[in-house]
Amino acid sequence: MFLWASQLPDQAAPPVFFNLASRYAAHGNVGSLQRLAAYASDTARGMVLEELGKVVGKQEDGKTLESIRSLPATPAEQAHALVGALRSAPAAQLQPILQAVLSTGDDATKIAAVRAYVNHVFTTDRRQAVGWVESASPEMRPTAIRSLVARWFPVDTKAAWLWIKAQPHGSDRDLAVSVYVEALWKTDPTLAEALASEIDDEGTRNQLLSSFRER
Numbered sequence: 001m002f003l004w005a006s007q008l009p010d011q012a013a014p015p016v017f018f019n020l021a022s023r024y025a026a027h028g029n030v031g032s033l034q035r036l037a038a039y040a041s042d043t044a045r046g047m048v049l050e051e052l053g054k055v056v057g058k059q060e061d062g063k064t065l066e067s068i069r070s071l072p073a074t075p076a077e078q079a080h081a082l083v084g085a086l087r088s089a090p091a092a093q094l095q096p097i098l099q100a101v102l103s104t105g106d107d108a109t110k111i112a113a114v115r116a117y118v119n120h121v122f123t124t125d126r127r128q129a130v131g132w133v134e135s136a137s138p139e140m141r142p143t144a145i146r147s148l149v150a151r152w153f154p155v156d157t158k159a160a161w162l163w164i165k166a167q168p169h170g171s172d173r174d175l176a177v178s179v180y181v182e183a184l185w186k187t188d189p190t191l192a193e194a195l196a197s198e199i200d201d202e203g204t205r206n207q208l209l210s211s212f213r214e215r
Contacts, residue, residue: 017044021051046080053084079105086116118147149179
């Protein structure tokens with residue numbers, strides 16, 4: 001099975017490897033996931049390693065980071081597994097796992113890690129998630145803001161908007177408003193266009209409004 005999957009064309013391989021990885025992850029089969037990752041193409045290996053990381057995050061009691069660091073994989077590949085662990089590991093382990101990804105992962109992996117971290121922490125401790133986003137580094141703050149607002153909007157639309165309104169004026173606040181009104185436009189286009197007036201930057205505001213009218 002692994003050899004057959006490894007010989008698939010690049011475009012066909014990812015969904016096959018994802019289905020196999022999901023199946024092994026559902027059964028907590030770390031060994032099969034490791035073997036699958038060894039056979040996976042470059043386009044599919046990252047997703048297999050993320051599934052592996054999710055399983056390790058659930059299984060290892062306080063040793064998720066150490067377990068993933070011991071995998072026979074490059075630091076970049078380990079970073080993919082750490083992103084998966086951010087989706088499942090206990091809250092006390094999340095911060096060191098995130099820092100490990102931010103120190104070794106490429107840009108795309110760092111973005112995925114921030115998204116996973118914000119989503120997970122928001123589920124268990126909303127205040128902690130908000131505090132982390134507000135203090136995130138300038139490099140990671142845009143991703144953190146997008147993740148927070150996107151996660152918060154369907155859960156408590158009013159609270160998300162009150163938080164946005166309380167933010168200091170500037171590019172971060174404009175980004176938060178943009179993400180919010182993009183989500184709102186799907187259910188209430190009229191209100192979304194009205195709230196877009198909260199975007200201070202005229203170019204950003206006009207571009208967003210134009211995109212609404214073209215849909």
